[in-house]
Amino acid sequence: MKRDFSTHDRMSVATDVVVLTTDNKPLTNNRKVAEKGLQVLLVKRDEEPYKGGWALPAGFVNYDEPLLECAKRKLREKVGLDDIYLEQLYSYGDDVNRDIRGRVISIGYIALAPKEKILLNSERASKEAEWFWIESSASQWESDKLSFLSVKDPSVRITSLAFDHRMIIADALNRIKNKIMYTDAGFHLVNELFTVKELQTVYELLLGREVQAFRRVLNDKIIETDHWTDGKAHRPARLFKKRECQ
Template sequence: MQMSKKKQESLEMTEQEFLESYDSSQYERPSVTNDIIILTTENKEEENIRKLPRKGMQVLLLKRKEHPEKGCYSIPGGFVDVKEGLMEGAYRKLQEETGIKNVYIEQLYTFGTVERDPRTRVITVANMALVPKENIVVQENNKYETNWFWMEKKQKEQAETSHHFVRKYQLSLISEDNKVVMEYEVMERIKKSILREKEVSYQLLEESTHRLAFDHYSILDHAISRLRNKVEYTPIAVYLLPPLFTVKELQYVYEAILGREITNFRRKIGDMIVETDEIIEGRPFRPAQVYKFNENWEHEF
């Protein structure tokens, strides 16, 4: 095959000459955004004030006041500056929205469906931040109304065909004042193969008062799955607690993440935590031994 004249000339250039002559407009470039899923836990109401309250998962969402998706709720995020790295942009956006920094953030997944944003071709890098609720001071923003939502994913049905496992879940997002309800049916079809390819579909349920913008229901679903998976082999849950905590407080964080109660919890976490000399007092419930994360802990398969 004969090489084009332009290709031949480029091969004869130095790299500096090539870069100086490079035309970046010859390719269409998508926009890139960072979305920051800010997750925390909050105490649930407990009738017996002498008992330590159980916890539930919460996520910070913004009500959009401008087009596109005006009136819908979205994950905090924004366009990536061309002169900043992805994680640098994620930390910047987190600080803008909550006023906090130096917290745990990890990249979750990249979402790039062609028509996910009606404005233009937008690829978003979803990030997950885990922060104790008491550390968060949400910043006022004229563009958005900010709300904390209780978030829960529960399995409703399970079936099996000759080629697939089929699981139906309900993803629920309810505002703290109970005025905003967003319920999604999540249908997973998992192929019976070594790779376990998974197809997922989402449907907004009739009892919903609002909906999530763009494909943010999928992003939140991915965050729940990632978090539930990682608590099985990492100490990621401790990022949702202060440095010192009780075993019961840690257990309730685990249960909030997994969406179920855990038996024999202390035995299961083993030496992930270590005792301190402190005792928590001054609360309605009885004093309890205080623990901290064991920095020498390693997961064994």
């Protein structure tokens, strides 16, 4: 039986993780109010193929390693991230030549967290990992319309990523966009306590449009707390939390 089994083709299996967060964009002279944007985490490749290019945090699955554990391990090893929400996105293997080294099936994952939570671990992050603003020249998330602007060095704007990683990022954005209205996905991008405005911003960034009457639309999903923002910069705002299922 073992012998029969070994006649099957074997291939390399990898995990690619799209880590998404939101952050305040730098204030310009024209804007008085901080504007939020979406960011994705990229790493600079230190080996061929695409050596020196930017890619998603990724790596090969060990023979005895659960898929999800591999995704977590790569986030730990490559970017110092731990304890972050992860979900499987899609498996990439219809293009048999997506990796010139040989047949590689990649299991895509989405990781979501508020920026504050990710910053806690930043000292452990690899020097080669960087946040990039996600910019789109279209109202939809389309792979060939995406570009990425380095947060650390705004002179760096890239449109071409290693492998099919730009397509994977577009798929991740579309997945979250398509499910954000009827699942709890959006809550992973805000802290446990949040203002309605903060949550609305997350939804609007991912949907790429305004959401009218947001408070009413989300009413079933959020619950008031007795906490308020400190009101140093603005009028104090009530903090909410996610309503847990009964």
